[in-house]
Amino acid sequence: MAQLLNSLHGPLFLNNPSSRDSPSNALTSLQHHLFISRGNYAEFQKCRGVQSSSESNWEVLDHVEKCPLQCEANVSKGGELEVLPHIQTLRKYPKEDLSGKVVLVRFDSTILLREQLDAKARSVSNALFTITYLYEAGAKVILVSDWSSKIDSKLLAADFVSDFLSSVLKLKVVPARCISVYVLSKMDEFKKADILLLENLSEFKEELANCSKFAEKLSSGVDIFVNDSFSQSHKVLASTVGIARFCYASVAGFHFEEGLYQLNKAAKTDGLPYIAIVGGGNLYEKAAALQFLTSRCNGLVFVGMMAFQIMHALGLPVPLNLVEHGALKEALNLIQLARYKKIPLLYPKDFWCMNISLRKQLQIFPAHGILDGWVPVDLGPSSLDEISSLLTKCKKIIWIGPMKFRWSSKDTNGASKLMLMLDKLGQSNCDITVVGTMSCKAVMKESGSVSVYNMVENATVVWEFLKGRKLPGLMALDRAYPFEIDWHATFCDPAQPLVVDIGSGNGLFLLGMAKRRKDLNFLGLEINEKLVRRCLDSIRQSGIKNVYFVATNATSTFRSIVSSYPGELILVSILCPNPDFNKPEYRWRMLQRSLVEAVVDLLESDGKVFLQSDIEEVAVRMKEQFVEYGKGKLTIVHGQDDAISGRGGWLMENPFGITSDWEQHVVDRGAPMYRLMLSKSVRTE
Numbered sequence: 001m002a003q004l005l006n007s008l009h010g011p012l013f014l015n016n017p018s019s020r021d022s023p024s025n026a027l028t029s030l031q032h033h034l035f036i037s038r039g040n041y042a043e044f045q046k047c048r049g050v051q052s053s054s055e056s057n058w059e060v061l062d063h064v065e066k067c068p069l070q071c072e073a074n075v076s077k078g079g080e081l082e083v084l085p086h087i088q089t090l091r092k093y094p095k096e097d098l099s100g101k102v103v104l105v106r107f108d109s110t111i112l113l114r115e116q117l118d119a120k121a122r123s124v125s126n127a128l129f130t131i132t133y134l135y136e137a138g139a140k141v142i143l144v145s146d147w148s149s150k151i152d153s154k155l156l157a158a159d160f161v162s163d164f165l166s167s168v169l170k171l172k173v174v175p176a177r178c179i180s181v182y183v184l185s186k187m188d189e190f191k192k193a194d195i196l197l198l199e200n201l202s203e204f205k206e207e208l209a210n211c212s213k214f215a216e217k218l219s220s221g222v223d224i225f226v227n228d229s230f231s232q233s234h235k236v237l238a239s240t241v242g243i244a245r246f247c248y249a250s251v252a253g254f255h256f257e258e259g260l261y262q263l264n265k266a267a268k269t270d271g272l273p274y275i276a277i278v279g280g281g282n283l284y285e286k287a288a289a290l291q292f293l294t295s296r297c298n299g300l301v302f303v304g305m306m307a308f309q310i311m312h313a314l315g316l317p318v319p320l321n322l323v324e325h326g327a328l329k330e331a332l333n334l335i336q337l338a339r340y341k342k343i344p345l346l347y348p349k350d351f352w353c354m355n356i357s358l359r360k361q362l363q364i365f366p367a368h369g370i371l372d373g374w375v376p377v378d379l380g381p382s383s384l385d386e387i388s389s390l391l392t393k394c395k396k397i398i399w400i401g402p403m404k405f406r407w408s409s410k411d412t413n414g415a416s417k418l419m420l421m422l423d424k425l426g427q428s429n430c431d432i433t434v435v436g437t438m439s440c441k442a443v444m445k446e447s448g449s450v451s452v453y454n455m456v457e458n459a460t461v462v463w464e465f466l467k468g469r470k471l472p473g474l475m476a477l478d479r480a481y482p483f484e485i486d487w488h489a490t491f492c493d494p495a496q497p498l499v500v501d502i503g504s505g506n507g508l509f510l511l512g513m514a515k516r517r518k519d520l521n522f523l524g525l526e527i528n529e530k531l532v533r534r535c536l537d538s539i540r541q542s543g544i545k546n547v548y549f550v551a552t553n554a555t556s557t558f559r560s561i562v563s564s565y566p567g568e569l570i571l572v573s574i575l576c577p578n579p580d581f582n583k584p585e586y587r588w589r590m591l592q593r594s595l596v597e598a599v600v601d602l603l604e605s606d607g608k609v610f611l612q613s614d615i616e617e618v619a620v621r622m623k624e625q626f627v628e629y630g631k632g633k634l635t636i637v638h639g640q641d642d643a644i645s646g647r648g649g650w651l652m653e654n655p656f657g658i659t660s661d662w663e664q665h666v667v668d669r670g671a672p673m674y675r676l677m678l679s680k681s682v683r684t685e
Contacts, residue, residue, distance in 0.1 A: 084260060084465075088251040088478040088556060090130060090226055099138035101223040104247075105131060106239050108229040108255065109147040110457070113161065117168060123255060123457065130228045130253035131169060131195065141195045143173070144218070144239060145229065146202035162197045173197050179204070180217050207238045215242025222246075228253030230260075231458035233473030244476035248593050249556075252477055260474070262456045263465050266433050267296070272395035274298050277387075277418075279439065280401030280459075281305030287330035289466035293398075294337050299344040301387055303379060303403040303418070307347040307367075310335065316368040322376075322406075346390060350380030352412045362411060376405050378412035388421050396431045397422065400459060402438035419446035426452030435462045478556035478594075484564055485550070492545045496521045497570040497604075500562060502554045502595075503527075503577055505660065507535035507547075512658040514547035521567070522547040525554040555591075559598035568604040574622060575612045576662050591622055596629040600680065609634065609678040612654075614666040619650070619674035626678055637677040651675035 111127045118124055134141045147161060158175035166173040174193030198218075201207045206214030215238040219225065225247040227233075232240055233256070244250040252260070276293045283290065283306045293300060302310055308322040313331035338345045348367050353374040355361040364380045365371065379387075391397065399422070403415050419442060426432050426449060434443050436459035443453050456462055465471060487494035497520050501510050504524025514522045524547070526532050532551040539547060550561065562569055577591065599609065609626060613619040626634055636649065654663065654675065666673055 084264060085475065086480045087260075087474065088249065088480045089257045090133065090251050090253050091257060092480065093224075093249070093251050095137050098134060098224070101139050101248075102142065102221055103134050103139040103224045103226055104142045104144060104219070104222045104243070105134065105226045105253065106229045106232075106243075107131070107143055107145045107253075108231050109145045110231055111255065112145075112168070113147050113164065119168065122258065123455070126255040126258050127228055127253070128169060130226065130255060132171075133254070134226070135171060135194060139224070142176075142198060142222070143195060144198040144201060146207065146239075147200055148202055158197060158200060161200075165195075165197065169195070171195055175199075179214075180220055201237075201239055204238075210236045210238045210242045212238075212242055212245075214238045216246050219243045219246040223248045225250045226253045227251075227473060227477060228255045229473070230256045230258075231461060233259070233471040234458075234461045234464045234469075236472045240473040241476045244478075250477045259456060259461070262433060262454050263462065265431070265454065266398050266435070266456075266462065266466075269296050270396065270431075272431070273393055274396040274398075275301060275391060275394045277301045277303055277397060277399040278306060278401055279304035279399070279403045279436070281324065283309045283324055283334075284327040284330050286463055286467070287327075287334070288468060289463050290330075290334055291337060292466050292468065294334060294341065294343070294345075297343065297398075298394075299346060299390060300338070301346045301390065303348070303387075303414075304401055305405060306401075310345055310347045311367060318368075319370055319372075319375075344390070346386065348379050348383035349386055350382045351376035352378040352380055352409070352414070354407055354409055359409075360411075362409060375407045377407045377409040378405070379403070379414040379418075384414060384417050384421075387418070391421055391425060394425065394430060397425065398433045398435065399439055400435035400462060402436060403442070404438065415442045416446050419443065423447055423449055423452070435459050479553045481552060481557040481560045485561065487564070487566060490548045491521045494521065494565065495567045496546070497568045498523060498562070498565050499571040499573070500525065500558075500569065501573045501575065502558070503574060504531075504535070504549060505575075505662070506531055507538065507549055509573075509575060509658055509660040509663075510547055510549075511535070511538060511542070511544065513656065514544050516658065518546060520546065520570075523562075523565075524549040525552055525558065525561070527551070527553050555595045558595055559602065562598075562602050568607075569602050570604050570607045571610065572599050572603065572607075573610040573612070575610075575660050576614060576666075577618060577622075591625050593625075593629045596626055597631065599626075600630050600633050603680045605680060607680045608637075609680075610655075610675070611678070612663065612673060612675045614662070614671055614673055616672075616674050619676065623676055623678075630678075633680050634678045635681055637679050649676070651677065 107130075108127060111123050114124075119128065131141060131143070143165070162173040162175040171194040173195045174197065176196045176198055179199050204214065218239060222243075225243055227240055227244075227250065229240060274297045276297045276299075278290070278293070278300055279302075281304060286306075290300070290306075305322070305324070308318050309324050309327045309331045312318045312323050313328055313335055335345060350364055350366050351370065352362055353365045353370055354377045355363070356373050356375060362377070363374065365374060365376075367383075370376065403418060422430075422432055422443075431454070432452065433454040433456065434440055435456045437457050439459075440455045440457050443450060443455065447453065461471065499510075499513065499520055500523045502525050504510055504526045505528075507524050507526075510522045510524045513520075524532075524535060526535070526549060529551040532549045535549040539549075552561070574591070603609070611619060611622045611626070613622065623636075627636075652675075654673075655677070659667070663673060
């Protein structure tokens with residue numbers, strides 16, 4: 001079948017022009033296991049300690065029963081969370097491809113530069129393993145991060161950092177007085193050390209600004225970028241986002257991968273009784289995340305300042321200095337959603353309070369009866385008993401945010417008692433995730449069985465994720481295709497030769513080709529999901545069985561998708577990629593070295609690559625990229641008829657006789673198209 005491509009006059013190329021073809025989101029229902037039913041809701045109020053005088057506060061929310069559509073909208077808003085993208089990870093990256101490559105690792109200084117480093121801790125061991133794994137695979141490893149005196153004043157100097165890392169890694173880490181890897185390679189610095197450490201990123205304002213020139217300088221000479229700084233994934237930095245534009249491959253390290261795993265676990269219900277323990281404050285800023293948790297969990301337990309906002313929304317007396325400005329509406333919405341879901345929002349029944357004038361004087365007050373001159377410092381015994389009762393049958397818990405108030409006292413031990421509860425549940429196979437630096441420190445200090453906890457130290461990343469926001473550091477990494485395509489279900493005959501169109505757009509080119517050539521299979525790879533859905537609808541309506549479309553970033557998924565195809569790859573086309581002239585650094589992003597190499601590796605002997613653009617600069621650049629990174633296996637097809645070959649070696653006509661809509665638009669206005677055919681040489685196989 002590969003012989004079909006031997007000549008431009010072969011049966012695959014149709015010179016006769018053909019006519020062009022013209023080619024709702026439903027609400028997802030969420031099912032939950034509920035702790036309380038409509039019938040025993042009043043009893044649940046009673047067990048929470050809501051007095052009869054405050055029962056009328058629920059009457060304000062009675063319209064929830066009468067207006068279910070509004071609540072369903074809230075459930076949908078809070079319950080729908082964008083699925084985390086499947087990314088390339090170091091674990092799945094071919095280890096043999098690391099040998100001899102220059103690999104830049106963006107490590108997490110908050111993990112590896114602690115004054116008291118516990119190498120057995122999961123986060124630390126994963127971060128260390130990323131570096132040693134690369135070194136043992138034969139990569140030239142370069143480390144980069146930011147650090148400050150908040151960690152350790154001595155670590156301001158790169159010499160101290162390199163010495164510290166050397167002692168931990170048992171490798172020779174040498175500081176480099178340069179931020180450019182390319183310059184370092186010219187200086188032959190790699191011969192002086194096992195691993196190089198670049199300058200402190202906190203000294204460069206371009207880092208926080210995500211300066212494109214700085215990111216390009218940082219990546220110069222780098223083959224592979226490994227992001228292992230999960231705590232920075234919510235920020236837009238040159239060392240985590242900008243750098244990914246310029247590297248051959250961008251993957252997640254083992255520590256980063258573990259962080260994503262914990263995020264996924266926090267978002268899934270798994271059909272288990274699931275409680276969220278929520279600490280800290282700023283309910284207004286975290287409202288979207290709290291709505292999501294309310295839609296997924298079987299109850300929320302407030303153990304921090306946000307508890308007072310819930311109490312205030314219920315009409316309970318709360319000291320004005322504890323009320324968060326602007327949070328009332330969001331708190332009411334949360335209560336409304338919880339009642340519609342028939343799940344509890346548990347707030348403290350009592351508090352240990354401190355006398356402002358006599359700070360050693362402590363006294364227990366009911367939550368709705370704190371006297372003037374007293375401030376809450378910890379949960380009271382009744383509150384802890386109530387929490388314990390609610391958690392007894394729980395099989396999944398997320399604790400996010402510190403159990404902390406504006407004032408604190410060393411003479412109370414609410415956190416310790418909460419840890420005893422969680423320890424007991426953890427030993428009973430309860431899945432417990434602890435989020436936030438202070439909460440994780442409480443576990444490390446108070447828990448007798450740290451191993452039963454899943455810990456994520458950076459709470460901001462988790463809050464941003466639960467709000468439904470994309471994490472820039474995550475989105476910058478290469479994508480990995482999430483599942484294997486069932487080719488037998490996709491095509492009637494998956495043994496037929498395959499044609500792949502990269503950036504297939506609205507699919508008119510492939511749909512037209514598929515109708516002409518029933519003996520070939522056609523696959524479109526397009527990053528725009530809406531266009532792919534339209535193409536798949538067109539396939540269903542037309543009944544065509546030899547064409548399919550996938551929503552993906554072909555740059556990072558071409559190899560994983562096409563390599564599993566059982567037949568031969570005989571043609572790859574890239575038609576009129578859209579350059580962004582306002583952002584030169586993005587202009588050629590679609591066609592990167594990794595994609596070219598994947599195409600060349602998977603293309604059958606004598607297979608063809610067809611490139612086309614209405615912008616000569618783009619066509620020339622694509623040609624140069626394929627020639628440069630084609631491993632010497634691609635050659636420009638010569639000997640073409642004068643009738644179809646013009647000046648500069650460009651093809652004057654489309655050899656397939658099937659035009660895309662944009663190509664037809666360009667031709668209709670009399671503008672030129674720049675076309676080129678490349679062939680994979682048989683002799684180099």
